[in-house]
């Protein structure tokens with residue numbers, strides 16, 4: 001499975017992406033606004049060997065296609081996210097016909113994911129927690145999409161997004177999701193466990209008491 005960082009925070013990107021074998025960075029207009037980021041600077045900060053997903057704003061077919069091509073011209077590692085709206089799906093289909101790989105974002109159901117894949121999306125992004133906010137099971141929906149794609153050998157990856165907690169992430173990971181993109185806050189919780197830190201402190205203090213050293217001393 002692949003991990004992505006859902007962030008436009010330059011510092012967090014630099015801190016996590018290389019160090020923890022994160023496959024890339026995902027963003028959307030809200031994230032860019034929240035992190036007070038800039039598209040060109042974001043392109044610069046994300047290492048060239050990591051994928052960078054950026055989203056269009058236009059909802060007209062021609063506008064989506066033009067924005068997609070503009071974004072793609074900024075770097076070879078850029079994959080464009082297009083909302084799975086009626087026009088978004090049309091644009092995804094046209095772009096696929098031109099050999100352009102896209103991600104269909106804002107997916108709320110299996111049938112919508114299937115339609116996006118059928119139009120030629122290379123990735124779909126189910127919005128797990130936003131589905132939960134609608135009193136439905138977002139984890140189940142994402143897993144249904146993954147299972148259907150696998151069973152029907154549909155050539156489209158599931159990059160699950162919109163998480164509120166690590167329980168949601170865990171359920172997807174242990175059930176074979178292709179990829180998850182998680183916020184810097186959740187990434188930090190995933191990487192750092194205070195109990196591991198306590199255990200390490202115990203090892204070091206026992207060692208120091210015995211040897212007087214805080215390294216193996218070999």
Ligand code: G3P
Pocket residue numbers: 006026027028127129130161162163181
């Ligand atoms: O990448 C888009 C997705 O992360 C949206 O997340 O937290 O706004 O529901 P959220």
